[in-house]
Amino acid sequence: xxxxxxxxxxxxxxxxxxxxxxxxxxxxxxxxxxxxxxxxxxxxxxxxxxxxxxxxxxxxxxxxxxxxxxxxxxxxxxxxxxxxxxxxxxxxxxxxxxxxxxxxxxxxxxxxxxxxxxxxxxxxxxxxxxxxxxxxxxxxxxxxxxxxxxxxxxxxxxxxxxxxxxxxxxxxxxxxxxxxxxxxxxxxxxxxxxxxxxxxxxxxxxxxxxxxxxxxxxxxxxxxxxxxxxxxxxxxxx
Amino acid sequence: xxxxxxxxxxxxxxxxxxxxxxxxxxxxxxxxxxxxxxxxxxxxxxxxxxxxxxxxxxxxxxxxxxxxxxxxxxxxxxxxxxxxxxxxxxxxxxxxxxxxxxxxxxxxxxxxxxxxxxxxxxxxxxxxxxxxxxxxxxxxxxxxxxxxxxxxxxxxxxxxxxxxxxxxxxxxxxxxxxxxxxxxxxxxxxxxxxxxxxxxxxxxxxxxxxxxxxxxxxxxxxxxxxxxxxxxxxxxxxxxxxxxxxxxxxxxxxxxxxxxxxxxxxxxxxxxxxxxxxxxxxxxxxxxxxxxxxxxxxxxxx
Numbered sequence: 001x002x003x004x005x006x007x008x009x010x011x012x013x014x015x016x017x018x019x020x021x022x023x024x025x026x027x028x029x030x031x032x033x034x035x036x037x038x039x040x041x042x043x044x045x046x047x048x049x050x051x052x053x054x055x056x057x058x059x060x061x062x063x064x065x066x067x068x069x070x071x072x073x074x075x076x077x078x079x080x081x082x083x084x085x086x087x088x089x090x091x092x093x094x095x096x097x098x099x100x101x102x103x104x105x106x107x108x109x110x111x112x113x114x115x116x117x118x119x120x121x122x123x124x125x126x127x128x129x130x131x132x133x134x135x136x137x138x139x140x141x142x143x144x145x146x147x148x149x150x151x152x153x154x155x156x157x158x159x160x161x162x163x164x165x166x167x168x169x170x171x172x173x174x175x176x177x178x179x180x181x182x183x184x185x186x187x188x189x190x191x192x193x194x195x196x197x198x199x200x201x202x203x204x205x206x207x208x209x210x211x212x213x214x215x216x217x218x219x220x221x222x223x224x225x226x227x228x229x230x231x232x233x234x235x236x237x238x
Numbered sequence: 239x240x241x242x243x244x245x246x247x248x249x250x251x252x253x254x255x256x257x258x259x260x261x262x263x264x265x266x267x268x269x270x271x272x273x274x275x276x277x278x279x280x281x282x283x284x285x286x287x288x289x290x291x292x293x294x295x296x297x298x299x300x301x302x303x304x305x306x307x308x309x310x311x312x313x314x315x316x317x318x319x320x321x322x323x324x325x326x327x328x329x330x331x332x333x334x335x336x337x338x339x340x341x342x343x344x345x346x347x348x349x350x351x352x353x354x355x356x357x358x359x360x361x362x363x364x365x366x367x368x369x370x371x372x373x374x375x376x377x378x379x380x381x382x383x384x385x386x387x388x389x390x391x392x393x394x395x396x397x398x399x400x401x402x403x404x405x406x407x408x409x410x411x412x413x414x415x416x417x418x419x420x421x422x423x424x425x426x427x428x429x430x431x432x433x434x435x436x437x438x439x440x441x442x443x444x445x446x447x448x449x450x451x452x453x454x455x456x457x458x459x460x461x462x463x464x465x466x467x468x469x470x471x472x473x474x475x476x477x478x479x480x481x482x483x484x485x486x487x488x489x490x491x492x493x494x495x496x497x498x499x500x501x502x503x504x505x506x507x508x509x510x511x512x513x514x515x516x517x518x519x520x521x522x523x524x525x526x527x528x529x530x531x532x533x534x535x536x537x538x539x540x
Contacts, residue, residue, distance in 0.1 A: 002421050004528065005521045006540050028537050091539035176518035178540060182526035190536045225522060229540055 006177045007034035007090060010121050010231040013173070016040050019085040024074055024108055025092035029056030031119075035088065036063050044084070045069045046077060075103040082113040090121045091229075093160060097149050101163070109167040114238025118169055121177060121231045125154040130226035132183045134217045139191055142198035142210055151194060157230045169234035180225035192218035247288040247510050250491045252440030255348065255384045255407050257317050259291040259492045262482070262509035263442055266292055267497040270299035271466055274307075280499060281308035285315060287506040291492055293319040293410075293442070294341070295352055296333055298497075302340040310342050318343070319408075319442075321352035321388060322369065325362045330369035334376055348408060349373055350386035357395060364402050374405070384408065390445065393425045397433050409434050410494070412445035413485045415520075419528035431489060440492075446485035447471045447478060447496040447505070465498040475504050482508035484523050487515040 007030050016038035023031040026045035029052075035043045043066060045056050053071040060067040072078045087108050093101055112118065126133045136152050143151035155163075161171055192214055199210045249258040264284045269277040284292075285308075292309070294301050302320075309316060320341070322333040334349060351363055351370075363369040376382045386408030389396050396411055409430065417427045434441050448469045452458060465471055472481055482505060485493045495505040525540055 004540060005419070005524050009517075009521065027539060030537075030539075094539075176516075178522045178525060179516070179518040180522055181540065182522050184526055186536055187538065187540075190538050193536075194538065225526065228518075 003034045003037050004030050006121065006229060006231075007031050008037075009175065009177055010088075010090065010119050010233075011035065011038050014038075014086060014117050014119060014233065016086055020044075020083065021086040021088070022046065022077075022079065022084045022108075022111065024077070024087060024089045024104065025095070026052055026056045026069065027091065028052060029059045029069075031088040031090040032056060032060055032067060032069075035086070036060060036066060040066065040086070043067045044079060046072055046074055046079075048073045074107055075100065077107045077111055079111045081110055084111050085113055085116050087112055087116060087118045088121075089119070091123075093120065093122045093155050094152050097153060101153075101155070105163060105167050109169070109236070112236050114236060116236045117172075118164065118234040118236070119231060120160055120164065120234070121229065122157070122160065123154045123181060124156055124228040124230060126227040130224065131221045132188070132224045132226055135188060135191055135195075135214075135221050138210070138214050138217050139195035139198070142195045142202070142214065145206060145210070146198040146201040151198065154227075157232055161232055164232075164234055168236060168238070170237045172233040172235055175231040175233075176228060177231050178229040181227045181229050182225045183221070183223060185223045188218055188221050188223060248512060249290070252291070252317075252491050253407050253434075253438050255440055257291070257347070257440075259317060259440070260289045260509065261486050261492055261512055262289055262505055263291040263293050263319070263492040263494045264289050264502075265444075265494040265497055266294040266301045266305045267298040268301075268495065268499040268502050269304040270301040270497075271499050272304065274304055276499075277304035278308050280502065281305065281312070283503065284506065285312060287510060289506065289509075290315060291317045291319065293321075293494060294337075295321045296337050296340070297323060297352070302337060306340065306342045313343060317347045319348040319350060319386065320346045321350035321386075323352045325359050325369050327367045327369065327372045330372035331376070334372065334381065338381065345380065346382045348384045348386050349376065349382040350388050350408065350410065351399075352388050353391075354387055354389040354395065354399060355391045357398070360395065360399055360402065370403065386410065386440070386442075388442075388444075393427050393430045396430045397425055400430075400433055400437055400439065406439060408440040408442060408491075410442040410444055412448075413443035413488055413490055413493075414446050414448055414481060415484055415523040415527045416448070417445070418488070418520075419524040428488070435489060441490045443485045443488070443490040443493045445469070446493050447481050447501065449477075465496075465500065467496055467498055471496045471498065471501060473501060473504075475507070478504040479508040479511070480523065483512060483515040484520055486512050487520060 021040045026047035032045040057069045252259045324330040384407045388410035
């Protein structure tokens with residue numbers, strides 16, 4: 001199974017072997033693939049996105065006795081208290097606004113067993129000069145107008161560290177996963193598509209200029225390597 | 239062991255050969271596209287940068303002939319690798335003597351099995367009457383010092399060769415962010431590097447500067463390609479440096495320049511300035527090149 005180096009690097013000093021694990025916000029199941037490759041006993045991949053659930057299921061379907069894909073809102077994670085030994089939030093927090101982030105952090109803490117490990121991988125806020133900021137700005141603008149919430153928030157590592165510490169997680173280490181972060185044409189196109197999807201929900205007077213701006217910005221960015229992706233590791237002092 | 243001599247370019251020990259090779263090896267195929275005077279200048283330019291390991295082959299047009307004059311002038315300063323695509327005893331012996339004649343030297347320091355591709359070839363070269371018999375005889379006669387192998391085929395086959403050839407001292411194989419990012423469950427070139435390092439076999443990286451295949455010939459005719467490489471190379475100084483740093487930081491003994499003479503000077507400069515590459519930057523390059531042919535769908539994150 002194709003495990004990105006980001007995930008492999010974030011997990012390689014964590015005690016995954018034989019553990020019951022939760023990938024919070026499964027995306028396309030990158031961390032689930034990594035946890036399975038690292039010999040997890042069982043992995044729950046939780047996502048509220050039907051496409052992501054389907055993709056993750058397809059990806060790990062061959063490992064059905066170890067992996068379970070659950071479609072659910074992480075703010076009400078359908079797992080019992082103290083039931084998980086390793087939790088990953090790989091590139092999750094940036095798609096949560098502050099209110100959702102706080103609620104999700106509380107839930108991840110509830111399902112984690114005493115002594116559990118938590119890995120939080122995410123992006124530092126981009127430098128001012130990064131062109132790709134313009135793309136995330138129009139993506140957020142479209143999302144704010146359509147759904148009254150930001151699509152993306154890049155939280156500094158120092159901030160997430162303090163947030164999870166507030167929920168009782170002891171900080172273990174910080175690693176740099178990517179520096180710079182390669183926003184390839186495929187990533188840029190994926191974000192442009194997400195922005196267009198949000199814009200499509202708007203009335204024509206807003207939709208048309210916003211869509212044109214999304215096209216223009218995506219074209220202007222092309223691809224760019226900028227920013228930093230980090231990995232924080234914690235354990236639950238219980 | 240890595241050291242930086244007065245010449246300014248880092249050297250690393252080439253496995254059990256004991257030779258301290260510079261971190262870039264001059265791929266003398268570049269001489270094939272130059273007239274003799276230009277070839278002489280190129281060799282002087284390469285030596286001025288402190289490069290002490292050269293690699294050539296009889297299949298590189300007339301590169302052996304063009305290397306000859308300056309090689310003979312500076313023979314003591316150059317660790318010379320050559321190779322043969324012959325797989326049987328007679329053919330390998332004939333080609334070795336032909337290379338010695340064309341180069342005009344009495345000894346080749348490193349003689350390599352060139353371009354191993356199939357399992358049957360490995361069987362043939364290692365069998366009685368195979369090429370390795372000629373290699374070993376030549377070593378006993380003092381015509382060569384060390385035995386190596388080059389391949390850009392299946393990494394598993396290269397590892398088999400390591401297991402089957404006890405006196406193999408060097409390997410030459412591809413190393414770049416694309417091959418490092420490939421993860422299909424089979425052995426990769428990283429595994430070749432690990433196996434070679436474990437066995438104290440010197441490692442020479444090729445394809446470090448490959449950007450991808452050329453566009454189809456109906457879009458870009460072969461005669462309109464701006465570089466002579468059979469793949470499209472990276473060619474901006476910052477890209478060349480990035481690719482050099484990546485390959486050298488994987489732990490190879492030495493990185494071979496791309497075959498186009500227009501790119502050689504940039505590689506020499508990158509090698510002189512090499513100062514490692516941190517792991518997050520290496521991963522960034524791998525991630526940048528991953529995905530084009532990944533089975534994983536388009537995604538927002540890394």
